[in-house]
Amino acid sequence: MTTVAAPTAAAPRPEAPRSAPMPVAAHLDEATRRAMRAALAVAIGALVGWFLYDPLMELLRAPIAQIAAERDASLNFDSVTGAFDLRLRSALVTGVVLASPVWLYQVFAFVLPGLTRRERRYVLGSVGAAVPLFAAGCATGVLLFPHMVSVLTGFAASEDSTILDAGAYVDFVLKIMVATGVAFVLPVVLVVLNLAGLLSAVTLVRSWRYALVAIVLFSAMATPSADVLSMFLVAVPMSALYATALLIAALHDRRLARGTASTRQEEPTCSV
DSSP: OOOOOOOOOOOOOOOOOOOOOOHHHHHHHHHHHHHHHHHHHHHHHHHHHHHHHHHHHHHHHHHHHHTTTTTTTEEEESSSSHHHHHHHHHHHHHHHHHTTHHHHHHHHHHHHHGGGGHHHHHHHHHHOOOOOHHHHHHHHHHHHHHHHHHHHHTTTTSOEEEEEEHHHHHHHHHHHHHHHHHHHHHHHHHHHHHHHHHHSSHHHHHHHHHHHHHHHHHHHHHHHSSHHHHHHHHHHHHHHHHHHHHHHHHHHHHHHHHHHHHHHHTSSSEEE
16 A cells, blocks of 8 residues: 655645844833824824814804894804813814824824734725825815815804804814714725724625615715715715725625635545
8 A cells, every 4th residue: 555645735825024133122112102102193193283274264153153144143152261272172173183194103102013014004095095085085084074064054044143262163064074084084994904903894795785885874864965965975975985895895795715725625635
């Protein structure tokens, strides 16, 4: 009886090792240096935001000016320091936004050396997709908020006055921008869960009806207007992003299935 061993499967490529561990004190020193750089960038951005306050407020006052053409409407401050507080808060938010490339780089430069090559690829890919999508979502919020303000204040009678607190009004606009930005980033979260093996493409396909209902409800709440066009301006891009996430997940699952099948075929066998 002769035993012939089949050719063994090629050994998988070893995962790139993580960087050599650093002492705790070195980690703290590096974290301190990077935090100071990020804080300096935010401070410079806040200084720029201080001088951009007036044009930003002109943009935010535009819907109020349209309402004032029909009835009494204005932005008001409820305290002596209200205007200064709002300007300072707006400058800080602007600084965080303008300095985002710097502090994001500092965060990832601190974290990435401790990750494997595959983990780095996933992190960089997800962040590279999430940042422009979040920016697109915030831009959509900027385009939508004047219409939302006009519709929501339209419930008041023509004899009434619309007197808005400036701080609450700015917070309302920021919430709209953040909400639409986060909504545009959700497909990236689905792709990351799929790459991590926690969510399959089959599950996304089976849940498309629930996802569509959730998208329509979110669009209706984000655009409380009588016309359907504003709702479609939010719902259509979100549906396209969900379909893109589903396609990426399906391609990833198919590649994994092919890899598993080829591995099984290349397993060593014994013949007599």
